[in-house]
Amino acid sequence: MVNIVLFGPPGAGKGTQSENIIKKYGLKHISTGDLFRKHLGEGTELGKKAQGFMDNGKLVPDEVVIGMVGETVKEFQTAPGFIFDGFPRTVAQAEALDELLAKYDTSISCMVMLEVPVEELKKRLLERGKTSGRADDQNEEKINVRIQEYNNKTVPVAEFYAKQNKICRVNGVGTIDSIFAQIEKAIDGHYA
């Protein structure tokens, strides 16, 4: 099994590049942001718990996120591997993911870190906010909160994977194809 953590700040291109990875490698995509938006759309209890945090650009509490991912992984026991997009976002989530995968005799193969300067992130998100309808893309203030949450709570996750020697840095600025070429190199190393 090959399991990838696709890591990076809001607007780094995680969702965009996940599509390419799914097409080429057939991995199962687990995006916690997409899962929460699905729950929100369906008006579930979990969606209600997450909504206030998401609308304000804050992270949803760990126990809610970890429970949701645990259920999702169970559904895909026969998967050839996973792309985790937007998860883990705290060290507690990274520890929980290692434990969860160990139950299925597997582990994270590599963490692909998309590096994009803050000004470019803001530009992308404000542009997307014009048409996406995402409450958290609507103005610069909310985008700043998301970036702050990333810096305060998510950046330490990189250290967690650095200690395991699993980080692969990718320049996230450029054409979608040129960025994917770097990601392919990182992933192919784990099929060798």
Ligand code: AP5
């Ligand atoms: P989530 O949905 O994960 O949002 P995010 O991390 O803020 O990421 P985005 O979807 O905004 O960006 P992306 O990196 O996927 O970039 P994309 O490909 O879309 O999370 C939303 C919220 O849910 C969180 O704030 C939190 O409240 C909650 N949540 C989710 N997971 C959680 C967790 N684990 N713990 C706690 N809370 C959690 O691209 C962005 C834009 O840029 C697009 O318009 C795209 O077309 C464009 N673009 C992409 N690549 C390029 C390129 N190379 N050049 C130019 N433009 C590009």
